[in-house]
Amino acid sequence: MAGNNGSNQTLIPQAREALNRFKMEAASEVGVSLKQGYNGDLTSRQAGSIGGQMVKKMIAQVENSMASGSINGMQ
Template structure:
């Protein structure tokens, strides 16, 4: 179980889906459950790309609300 607390708990499943999608895009083999065997570099690539996608989505929403 994750130790991270989500600000919006309802977003948890969407964030998990995004995590697996990004992992596939960067070539990291994530599996359900324990993933402590992946390199920290790979975990960072997944997290960094997730943040990048979230920022892009937010910027798009700002541009659409002009």
């Protein structure tokens, strides 16, 4: 098993709050109630549905950006 090497740090500290809002929005969309702070009482299924929704939204955003030509070099 890999140890914690610090790679799980937010590179841009100001992005932390935006990521938390994004996570809360995704949780709401899939019907999972999150609270601020520790959410260790979630089932794996609930946590996975939140992560899956986040990825789905990120992919849609990149696809839209690519369709509009706003991502350079990714066409």
